[in-house]
Amino acid sequence: MKKIKEEILEYLFREKKEKVSVSELKSYFNLENFDEIIKSLEDEGKIKLENDFVILTDQGEKEGEDIFEKHEFVEDFLKNIGVSEDFAHEKACEIEHHVSEDKLKDIHPLSELNTGEIGEIVLIRGGRGLIQRLYDMGLTPGTEIKVLRQAPFGPIEILLRGYHLALGRGVTDRIWVKKKS
Incomplete structure (x- = not known):
């Protein structure tokens, strides 16, 4: 569930909208346990729900930005070594969740x-x-x-x-x- 939570935070950060509707997110991710995941993110203080909208908190925005930057870094690295753009993007989506902050901070x-x-x-x-x-x-x-x-x-x-x-x-x-x- 950690990976999908990170994907949701990254999506919300990347979209840079004030608010994203719950139905838009639900449609985009198409998950059976979507409501449970959203509730968990809200309980962790990473998002707020207002009416039918999801809003990133400061903590959620920071985590979304961190995941987004890991993705960009890994994707650029893969393209740098000659991997196709599509393949680099796909693999970056998989790898970004396994790159620890302490590895990138240096x-x-x-x-x-x-x-x-x-x-x-x-x-x-x-x-x-x-x-x-x-x-x-x-x-x-x-x-x-x-x-x-x-x-x-x-x-x-x-x-x-x-x-x-x-x-x-x-x-x-x-x-x-x-x-x-």
Whole structure:
């Protein structure tokens, strides 16, 4: 039941509506024990029921966002290694429920590392063109990089395989790294 509860919270977060009708949710998920699951989510303080509408609480919104972000991360990772978009989406729906928060909390965009910090590239999120361009520059998963300098709203200079490289903020937001101690 945990998985379906997470799917409902993710759906509510993803839809970004103020309210979603109970009948819309029931129709979308088509579950025999739907009423029991909704009651359980309400008892856990993750949703509120008002008339015929389901509204996420702050706690429910946070959990929905966490599941949504896990899904996006896993899907991007799978696409990054060459899996088709449809297959990546399908598998991300299965995998997202097994990824623990503590595994993801150490992974950040390169733009969040401070000067002097070292990270190992885990994933590059973006279109095939961007990913290929960064791979061609040597920015590949498993590669260690060090942040040398940062302009306040400008590029970040990194040390990569003995070379200095300046990357724009938009690009560094798409390069996900695991911080090294």
